[in-house]
Amino acid sequence: xxxxxxxxxxxxxxxxxxxxxxxxxxxxxxxxxxxxxxxxxxxxxxxxxxxxxxxxxxxxxxxxxxxxxxxxxxxxxxxxxxxxxxxxxxxxxxxxxxxxxxxxxxxxxxxxxxxxxxxxxxxxxxxxxxxxxxxxxxxxxxxxxxxxxxxxxxxxxxxxxxxxxxxxxxxxxxxxxxxxxxxxxxxxxxxxxxxxxxxxxxxxxxxxxxxxxxxxxxxxxxxxxxxxxxxxxxxxxxxxxxxxxxxxxxxxxxxxxxxxxxxxxxxxxxxxxxxxxxxxxxxxxxxxxxxxxxxxxxxxxxxxxxxxxxxxxxxxxxxxxxxxxxxxxxxxxxxxxxxxxxxxxxxxxxxxxxxxxxxxxxxxxxxxxxxxxxxxxxxxxxxxxxxxxxxxxxxxxxxxxxxxxxxxxxxxxxxxxxxxx
Amino acid sequence: xxxxxxxxxxxxxxxxxxxxxxxxxxxxxxxxxxxxxxxxxxxxxxxxxxxxxxxxxxxxxxxxxxxxxxxxxxxxxxxxxxxxxxxxxxxxxxxxxxxxxxxxxxxxxxxxxxxxxxxxxxxxxxxxxxxxxxxxxxxxxxxxxxxxxxxxxxxxxxxxxxxxxxxxxxxxxxxxxxxxxxxxxxxxxxxxxxxxxxxxxxxxxxxxxxxxxxxxxxxxxxxxxxxxxxxxxxxxxxxxxxxxxxxxxxxxxxxxxxxxxxxxxxxxxxxxxxxxxxxxxxxxxxxxxxxxxxxxx
Numbered sequence: 001x002x003x004x005x006x007x008x009x010x011x012x013x014x015x016x017x018x019x020x021x022x023x024x025x026x027x028x029x030x031x032x033x034x035x036x037x038x039x040x041x042x043x044x045x046x047x048x049x050x051x052x053x054x055x056x057x058x059x060x061x062x063x064x065x066x067x068x069x070x071x072x073x074x075x076x077x078x079x080x081x082x083x084x085x086x087x088x089x090x091x092x093x094x095x096x097x098x099x100x101x102x103x104x105x106x107x108x109x110x111x112x113x114x115x116x117x118x119x120x121x122x123x124x125x126x127x128x129x130x131x132x133x134x135x136x137x138x139x140x141x142x143x144x145x146x147x148x149x150x151x152x153x154x155x156x157x158x159x160x161x162x163x164x165x166x167x168x169x170x171x172x173x174x175x176x177x178x179x180x181x182x183x184x185x186x187x188x189x190x191x192x193x194x195x196x197x198x199x200x201x202x203x204x205x206x207x208x209x210x211x212x213x214x215x216x217x218x219x220x221x222x223x224x225x226x227x228x229x230x231x232x233x234x235x236x237x238x239x240x241x242x243x244x245x246x247x248x249x250x251x252x253x254x255x256x257x258x259x260x261x262x263x264x265x266x267x268x269x270x271x272x273x274x275x276x277x278x279x280x281x282x283x284x285x286x287x288x289x290x291x292x293x294x295x296x297x298x299x300x301x302x303x304x305x306x307x308x309x310x311x312x313x314x315x316x317x318x319x320x321x322x323x324x325x326x327x328x329x330x331x332x333x334x335x336x337x338x339x340x341x342x343x344x345x346x347x348x349x350x351x352x353x354x355x356x357x358x359x360x361x362x363x364x365x366x367x368x369x370x371x372x373x374x375x376x377x378x379x380x381x382x383x384x385x386x387x388x389x390x391x392x393x394x395x396x397x398x399x400x401x402x403x404x405x406x407x408x409x410x411x412x413x414x415x416x417x418x419x420x421x
Numbered sequence: 422x423x424x425x426x427x428x429x430x431x432x433x434x435x436x437x438x439x440x441x442x443x444x445x446x447x448x449x450x451x452x453x454x455x456x457x458x459x460x461x462x463x464x465x466x467x468x469x470x471x472x473x474x475x476x477x478x479x480x481x482x483x484x485x486x487x488x489x490x491x492x493x494x495x496x497x498x499x500x501x502x503x504x505x506x507x508x509x510x511x512x513x514x515x516x517x518x519x520x521x522x523x524x525x526x527x528x529x530x531x532x533x534x535x536x537x538x539x540x541x542x543x544x545x546x547x548x549x550x551x552x553x554x555x556x557x558x559x560x561x562x563x564x565x566x567x568x569x570x571x572x573x574x575x576x577x578x579x580x581x582x583x584x585x586x587x588x589x590x591x592x593x594x595x596x597x598x599x600x601x602x603x604x605x606x607x608x609x610x611x612x613x614x615x616x617x618x619x620x621x622x623x624x625x626x627x628x629x630x631x632x633x634x635x636x637x638x639x640x641x642x643x644x645x646x647x648x649x650x651x652x653x654x655x656x657x658x659x660x661x662x663x664x665x666x667x668x669x670x671x672x673x674x675x676x677x678x679x680x681x682x683x684x685x686x687x688x689x690x691x692x693x694x695x696x697x698x699x700x701x702x703x704x705x706x707x708x709x710x711x712x713x714x715x716x717x718x
Contacts, residue, residue: 035531037639039539184687208685215639216541217646218630220433221674221690224558225681228426244541245634252552252559273541273635390478390545 025068026061026329026338028053029088029097031104036076037214040241041264041314042100045122046071048304048311048318049098055304056326063333067326070094078104082111089115095340096120096325102187105145112144118344120146120325124263125190126153129372130420138420146347146367148321149286150378150412152187152262153421156195156235158284158378158410159260163233164202166258177230178204181222181246182237183214191262194421195235207231214238216245223250226257236261236281240270244278251277258282268312271402272389279385282407284378286317287361290404292397295360310394313404320362323355371419376412381405422682429558430674436564438670443571444626444647445654445662446578447619453595453657454615456515457507460522462623463644464529469495469624470631470640471537477545484547488628492621499620503613511608526641534638541637544628567629571663574622578659587614595657649698655711664709669694 030049033042053069061067070092074080081104088094089111097112099105099121106127112119121128124147133141150158160178167176178199182188196206207229212219223246226234234257236243243265250257261283271278289295291311304319305311328346332338335345352364365374387401396402444466451459459465472494476487506525510518548562555565582588587610593601594611602608630640647666654665676693680686707713 034539035534035638039534040541040637043539208681209687210681211688211690213688213691215642216634216637217642218433218437218633220437221430221677224426224429224433225677228423228681241541241637241639248634252561254559269540273543273637275543388546389543 024065026065027068027070027088027092027094028325029084029092029094030069030071031074031081031084031097031099032071033076033100034073036074037241038076038101038239038264040269041239041267042076042122044267044269044312044314045318045321046100048315049322051304051315052319052322052326055300056322062326062329063338065333065338067329069098074100074104076101076104078107082107085111089117095338096329096343098321098325099123102190103185106186109140109142109145113141115340116144116344117340118144118146118325118328118347120148120321122321123147123187123190124149124152124155125186126151126194126418126421127190131372132370133420135419135421136417142372142420144344146324146372146374148324148362148365148374149263149317150284150375151373152191153194153418154373154376154412155263155284155378156191157198157412157418158380159235159282160195160199160202160204160233161410161412162282162380162408163199163258163260164204167232172232175203175205176232177207178233178235179207179226179229179231180209180235180237181212181226182209182235183242184211185214188214188237188262192237194418204233210234212238212242212246214242216241219246219249220253222246223253223255226250227253227255231257233258233260236265238262239264240266240273244270244274247274247277247281264314266383267314268310268393268397268402268404271383271385271404272393272396274385275389276385278383281383282380283383285313285381285404286363286379287313287320288363288379289316289361290381291316297354297358297361300357301361310397312393316361320355320358323358323362324353324365327353327355371414373414373419376414378410378412380407380410382407425557426682427678428556430678431671432556432558432560434671434674435667436560436568436670437674438650438667439568439571439663440564440626440629440666441643441647441650441670442663442666443567443574443622444643445650445666446574446659447623447626448647448651449654449657449659449662450578450615450619450622453659454591455507455518455612456595456598457518457522458656459619460519460644461526461529462619462647463641464526464533465495465499465620465623466627466630466643467533467636467638467641468498468529468627469620470627470636471533473624473628474542474544474631474636475537478542484545491624491628495620495624496617499617500613502620503616507612507616508609511612526644530638530641537636539638541635541639543635544632547632561633563629563632567625570625574625575659575663582659587611591615649694653698653701653708655708657712658708658710661708661710672697 032046057066072084096118102123102125105121105123128142128145130138131143180192212222259281266283328343331346331349332342347367351366363375381404384403473491552559590606650665650669654661673690677690680689
């Protein structure tokens with residue numbers, strides 16, 4: 001008979017405690033492309049973010065609170081990103097959002113600014129780097145937009161800087177020719193003007209851009225034009241899937257050009273898909289290490305990703321992105337509570353900052369109230385494919401058939417006129 | 422004017438256009454037999470490519486056997502889709518059936534991503550020489566082989582429709598389903614046959630594109646790309662579909678030539694086929710070879 005009151009008391013306590021526990025959770029939105037046009041790179045990056053958050057929860061959470069990460073696959077569709085944003089801010093009261101593409105991030109700038117929600121995108125468009133909107137070539141203020149890594153424009157500038165140096169080292173005669181390639185879409189277009197401007201400044205002959213779609217297809221026509229143009233350096237502005245098609249078509253057409261990919265333009269999976277056509281492509285990488293490299297922070301990275309699985313470079317960049325937000329939340333907790341505004345302030349709290357546990361992995365980054373360029377240091381790597389690639393990626397990496405070789409690190413000046421552009 | 426580039430783009434247009442023609446034939450075949458525009462055609466292409474890739478890489482079997490097994494799989498798949506999903510729709514409004522094919526395309530997209538992932542996968546090397554020179558243009562061997570196969574398929578279709586009982590039954594069904602049925606033709610068999618052939622031929626295109634670019638979900642985009650070719654040629658004309666494909670292939674490449682040489686406007690290669698489509702449809706609403714539907718009231 002004495003059991004009944006005990007059970008009732010326990011049930012009542014559980015009922016009272018349940019909402020309190022739910023309240024303790026930190027609601028965060030996560031917009032990911034696992035099925036759309038950019039899913040080839042969206043999946044490893046999104047998994048990096050989600051796995052990092054799961055690891056953080058497993059290891060005590062943020063200030064002893066669990067992060068309730070709501071991952072939504074929006075298929076790279078802008079209307080779906082807006083609908084999801086409305087749900088997050090209306091019903092879920094999220095305090096931060098991990099975003100993805102350039103088109104949707106740019107579409108949401110005014111929303112996140114009005115609602116004052118820190119929005120950490122997978123888009124690194126230069127237009128997101130000016131929080132005040134006062135810079136010379138800035139089009140709008142983006143005070144709540146953040147990302148981890150060099151901006152698309154700075155990465156492209158680093159590639160152009162390297163190309164100018166490479167041309168000299170190779171003893172090239174006359175003016176080298178530079179061409180921008182990509183879809184007529186906000187993401188490939190984001191760094192076009194900035195890179196072409198610097199290319200002209202560095203003595204390149206800038207050729208008319210060559211367009212190809214964001215989806216894989218037959219791009220022989222574009223490659224024949226590229227060949228006929230006599231270009232020496234070609235920037236690939238699309239994601240890996242369509243770049244693979246271009247690389248294969250150009251290899252077949254006998255195009256002799258140094259390809260340079262953007263941050264999402266090439267990775268280990270793309271090198272496997274493109275085979276020897278990917279050999280030699282130079283790309284910017286956001287982290288100081290790849291999966292097979294050693295650094296103190298790699299212990300945590302391997303705990304997150306599972307030591308036996310090779311994880312591509314976008315995965316590690318996703319982890320770094322998540323850890324910056326984690327520390328901004330911790331700062332917020334220690335300075336008034338985990339609210340959207342305080343998380344934003346947390347992003348400004350430190351200088352040349354590497355999150356704890358990520359030492360040697362993430363590039364030291366600084367965000368200020370007037371400059372959202374986290375870093376202007378750009379690691380350049382070269383894809384190497386030396387054998388057939390029809391084996392699992394793990395095996396190809398182990399055998400060395402596919403690898404990423406470090407080429408150089410370009411430290412760009414933090415010019416005010418490049419802010420927001 | 423760069424005549425060498427012009428010639429190379431012309432050759433490329435003809436070769437890629439022939440491939441469009443093969444996929445266009447699949448659209449036409451289903452429409453001809455059942456009056457249904459199959460919006461899942463691109464996904465049929467994708468499924469064919471993934472299945473062949475799976476046989477070749479997982480079981481390491483020689484290409485020719487893997488390819489033949491893929492065709493057998495696709496025939497069974499086509500019949501199953503028709504029997505399970507589309508047969509219950511017979512007699513329903515055409516728009517309902519079209520919506521079902523759109524639903525199928527979404528389901529297959531998701532299914533393929535779930536089964537094979539989102540990363541592009543390379544086909545194992547198939548031909549000893551990856552490319553051969555044609556008029557100064559290095560053309561993929563697989564494209565040339567596909568051209569031969571496409572011509573073979575077209576000739577086969579011509580014979581099938583003109584000289585076989587089933588071909589005649591399909592033509593009769595396309596002309597008038599009720600009359601054909603009253604003459605003892607099994608409409609169900611005709612529909613199943615049309616879907617089976619269409620699925621198998623789609624696999625040919627899927628394997629070719631897969632060998633060239635690697636297989637990924639985005640490969641199904643060819644279904645949309647071929648659509649102007651089908652409309653241009655005439656929705657119910659096999660010859661029209663093939664010619665429409667070739668015309669679109671050449672048009673794309675010529676538009677790109679003009680753009681790259683003089684205009685520098687950007688993606689003319691993508692949009693010109695649709696402009697030309699609009700113009701031709703204004704002059705010939707049923708396409709170049711489509712049957713003109715005359716209703717007397």
